[in-house]
Amino acid sequence: MARYSQAFKAKAVARLLPPESATLDEVSRGLGVRTDTLSRWRSEALSDSQDRLWTGPARNWEPVGEVWLNPDQEATPLEAA
8 A cells, every 4th residue: 555645645635626626537647546545635634624725725835744834935933922
């Protein structure tokens, strides 16, 4: 069984959602991942925390710990309130 990184899964799911809205078959052929696997990833992503964005821009984001950062933005440490 193949193991895929969270970044790979996020990019695959992003292709399935707007604005691209590619079909499962298209993404499956392009990435070499079974359609049932893609469908499960999409379901998991959509039921995941609402704090995450899984739309088109997510395919360019990079994981930093448990946070996904847009490469166009600079990471800054959180300040204590």
